Each structure stands twice: as structure tokens, then as C-alpha cells.
Amino acid sequence: MSAPASPADTVRAARPGDEAAIAQIQIASWVSALGERLGPRRQTAFDPVAVEAGWHQAIVEPPSEGHQVFVALGDEGEVCGFVACAPPKDLIALEVSPDRRRRGHGSRLLAAAADHMRAHGAETMRLWALEKDRVRVDFLRMAGFAEAGMRRELDGPGITIPEQLWHTDLTPEA
Template sequence: MSTPASPADTVRAARPGDEAAIARIQVESWVSALGERLGPRRHTAFDLEAVEQGWRQAISEPPSPGHQVFVALGDEGEIVGFVACAPPKDLIALEIAPDRRRRGHGSRLLAAAADHMRSHGARSMRLWSLEKDRVRVDFLKMAGFAEAGMRRELDGPGITIPEQLWHTDLTPEA
């Protein structure tokens, strides 16, 4: 007989009410990754309420039936990370609370996203990542992603945010 999974091993579809935790994790992750570039206004650079509203809409009114947000749960059942899928192959966001990294949450979220994307016909998966985010770059490499050779710059709160595109194959190896 197998032992039931602990909440720390759980990934589930996001549901209404999860948006505040998702927004908090996203803003904490951005501040952690961009902190030096944000300067003294790092804790007020992002509009948490606007981010929360965006996630509320993504969860309650996804743009297509294939769009899905998944959350990872910590030991006490709290949300510690999330991934947002936009088939056929895009991950819109993948964030783990900075104080909860390196505990397997990102790997479980990526596995859920890959399964979801495959079920919607994806043969590959891609994600934009901050260029200077070494923690994320190392994680993506370990998870089998490679640089796609594309870069872009986003307008951030008083700064330009350079990103690079990462991709991975979802087809089974022969």
C-alpha cells in the first residue's frame, strides 16, 4: 500500500481565491531577481493589486480552454509556486517563492505543465526568462531546457528588462 502524498508533493489547478498568493509570489520573485536594478523603490516598483487582478482573470476567465494555471503547495497546504500554461507551447510564468526554492516545487510544476501541454497537442514547450537570473537559468538547464537564441526587452518600472527564450522538446525519445 502506498503512502498518500503530502501537501508538499501536491500540484493542483489554480482556483478562484488563489490569485493573491500567486501575485505575491510573482512580485517577490521579480523583486528578488531584479532587486539591484530596481534601486531604492524595489518594494514599491510593482502594482501588486494589478498583478492580482490579472491572475484573477486568468484563473476565472482563461482566454481558451487550454489555458491553465497550476499551483504547488507547501507543507501546510499553502501556495508556494505556480506555472501558467498557454497551449500550444508557451509557459507564461513559472515562479517559486524565493524562500521555497530547491525543494522540488519547480520540477513538479514543470511536470504538470508538460503533461497539460502534451494533452493539448504540444511537441515542445518554451518560456521567456530574465537574462541575469542565474537561479532560473540553472534550473531550466537542469530541467532539459536550452536557449532558443532569441532575446527581447520589456519595459519595466523605470527599467528595461532583458529576457531570453528557453525551449524543450516534449516528444518521447525513441
């Protein structure tokens, strides 16, 4: 018989009340990745109330039955990362608090997302990621993702945010 999982090994469906932590993690991740491009507005570039409201909506009234937000829990049961799935193949967001990276949370979130996407018929999974986010790029490559050769630019808070599309195959190897 195996030992019970510790909270640090847990990924669960997000529930109402998780949105504040999710918003805080997302903003911290954006600030960490965009860094100097935000300039002196680093700490005020994003509206935490609006980000939190968006995640609350995604949790309590997802746009489709397949949409799902999962959270990773830290040692004390606190939310330290999240992934948002939009079947059939899109991950809307995958973030781990910058101070909690390299502890397996991202891998567990990605595994939960892959299982969820497969259960909804996905054969591939894709995610847009900031072009210059070296930590994310390295993680995605190690997780079996490859660049899809597509780029886009988003309007950010006074800046343009370039992203590239990453994808991976979810079908079992023959």
C-alpha cells in the first residue's frame, strides 16, 4: 500500500475561492516574464481585480462543459499554480508561482491537463507562450512540446506582447 499523497503532490479542480490566488500567480508570472519591458509600471501594469474576476467567472461559469481550471497545491495546501483547459486542444494558461517553480507543480498540472484533454477527445495539445520566457520555453521543450511555427502579438499594458505557439502529441506511441 502506498503512502497517501501530500498536499504538494495534489492537483485538483479549481473551486470558488481559488481565484484570488490564481490571479496573484498569473500577475506575478507575467511581471516576472515581461520584466524590464513593463518599465516602472511593473507592479501596477495589471488590474488584479479584473484578473481575479475573470478567473472567478472561468471557475463558476466555464464557457463550455469541457473547460476546466486545475490548481496545484503547495506543502500547506495553498494554491501555487494553475492550468486552464479549453478542449479540444487549447491550454489557455499554465502558470506556477515564480517562487515555487522547479518543484514538480508544472509537470503535475500539465499531466492533469493532458488527461483532461484526452478525456475530451484531444489528440494534440497547444499553448501560446511569451516568446522571451526562457524558463517556460525550457519547461515546454522538456515536457515534449515543440514550436508550431506560429507567432502572434497581443496588446498589453502599453506594450506589445509577442507569443509563440507550442504543441504536443497526446496520442499513445505505437
